[in-house]
Amino acid sequence: MDAATWIGSLGVALLLLAFFLSLFRFIAQDGFSCIGMNIAGSALACWSSWMIAFMPFVVLEAVWCLVATAALAKRIRSTRARTPGRAAGQQRGEA
Helix, strand or coil: HHHHHHHHHHHHHHHHHHHHHHHHCCCHHHHHHHHHHHHHHHHHHHHHHHHHCHHHHHHHHHHHHHHHHHHHHHHHHHHHHCCCCCCCCCCCCCC
C-alpha cells in the first residue's frame, strides 16, 4: 500500500471509532476524546485525499475538520466558564 492509502485508512479508522464509541455511549459526543478523534481522523483523511488529488473529499474532510475544531473551541470555552472561582471576565491572579 502507498502512503496515501495508509494515511487515509488511519483517518477513516479514527472517524469510525469515534462514531462507534459515541453511538453506543462509551464516550460523550461532545467530549474531548470524540472531538479529538474527529479532528485527527478528518485531517488525515483530508491529507490523503489531497495526496491523490480527489478534491470532493478534500473539501468534505476539510469542512469536517473545521467543524470539529469549532466544537473543540466551544467545549474549551464552556469548560473554562464552569471552572469554580472564575467569574466572567476575571483574570488570573485577581481576587
